[in-house]
Amino acid sequence: MRWLSTPQSAIRAVLLSQILLAGFIIFSDLRQNRGAPAPGLFAPPAEGPSIRPYRPDLRPANPDDPGAPAMRPMPESLAFEAEGDAIRISGQIAVGDADRFLQWLDQTRPAVTRVWLDSSGGSVSDALAIGRTIRSSGYDTVVDAGSVCLSACPYLMAGGVQRRADKGAVIGVHQHYFGQSTILPAFMAIRDLQRAQAGVMDYLTEMDVDLRLMSLGLRTPPEEINVLSPEQMRDLRLVTDQVS
Numbered sequence: 001m002r003w004l005s006t007p008q009s010a011i012r013a014v015l016l017s018q019i020l021l022a023g024f025i026i027f028s029d030l031r032q033n034r035g036a037p038a039p040g041l042f043a044p045p046a047e048g049p050s051i052r053p054y055r056p057d058l059r060p061a062n063p064d065d066p067g068a069p070a071m072r073p074m075p076e077s078l079a080f081e082a083e084g085d086a087i088r089i090s091g092q093i094a095v096g097d098a099d100r101f102l103q104w105l106d107q108t109r110p111a112v113t114r115v116w117l118d119s120s121g122g123s124v125s126d127a128l129a130i131g132r133t134i135r136s137s138g139y140d141t142v143v144d145a146g147s148v149c150l151s152a153c154p155y156l157m158a159g160g161v162q163r164r165a166d167k168g169a170v171i172g173v174h175q176h177y178f179g180q181s182t183i184l185p186a187f188m189a190i191r192d193l194q195r196a197q198a199g200v201m202d203y204l205t206e207m208d209v210d211l212r213l214m215s216l217g218l219r220t221p222p223e224e225i226n227v228l229s230p231e232q233m234r235d236l237r238l239v240t241d242q243v244s
Helices: 007-033 097-108 124-136 153-158 186-206 212-218 230-235
Strands: 051-053 058-060 071-073 079-083 086-093 114-122 140-143 148-150 163-165 170-173 224-227
Touching: 058 114, 079 097, 086 124, 086 153, 097 124, 114 124, 114 153, 124 153, 124 186, 140 153, 148 153, 153 163, 153 170, 153 186, 170 212, 186 212
Parallel strands: 086 114, 114 140, 114 148, 140 163, 148 170
Antiparallel strands: 051 224, 058 071, 079 086, 170 224
16 A cells, blocks of 8 residues: 555554554443442442542432432542532542632631531642641531542541531542652652651541541542441541531
8 A cells, every 4th residue: 555655654554553442441440430339439338348449520420319310420630519507518539629619718707617528639738738727717527428538538538626427428538649749759759748647647636537548548549439327437537426
């Protein structure tokens, strides 16, 4: 074939075929995952392992709503909405969301007493900052039935003066991801990681949450989530029994 008669043409043909193959694989993967539930995410611990697959971009529909689609998209950054006496925070925690939350509070000045959470996690530093804002504002935190609070979201939950997880809520932890630098030497990257982990420990101590919460997370790889049982959450003081 004439268009393969030179080395440059052959290389272009190989690259084009690789791009087409990659596109086909991505398209097939999206079709397989669209509408597929996260296996056993809402199952009680007695019905399956506590370690489940982690999909930050998707959230299962409320199992009590049979007419809902199997999966719903999880927004890429947090959305804030005032509902009655509560603020609803939902979505992934993106870099800069802590500043956006402060700006939203300043602009709306909602007369609320609690924060409802539905988040698959994200930026740890922003989660800690939002948690401190929740605590300084005197808000309680709640994860209601059918909602998730995963990865860095439990740090938002820990910010509540009183904290509650309703039956049917899913709260889970795993290893932190602070971002990896390809420029810094390995010893500097490890040093920064240790400093960040120390910051999380200081935060949990400040919020009176047992540091064993962090230990459970460190045992679970980032692509999985360790779903906490109600007994674990009470034992770790992540939830309290005095929510009004």
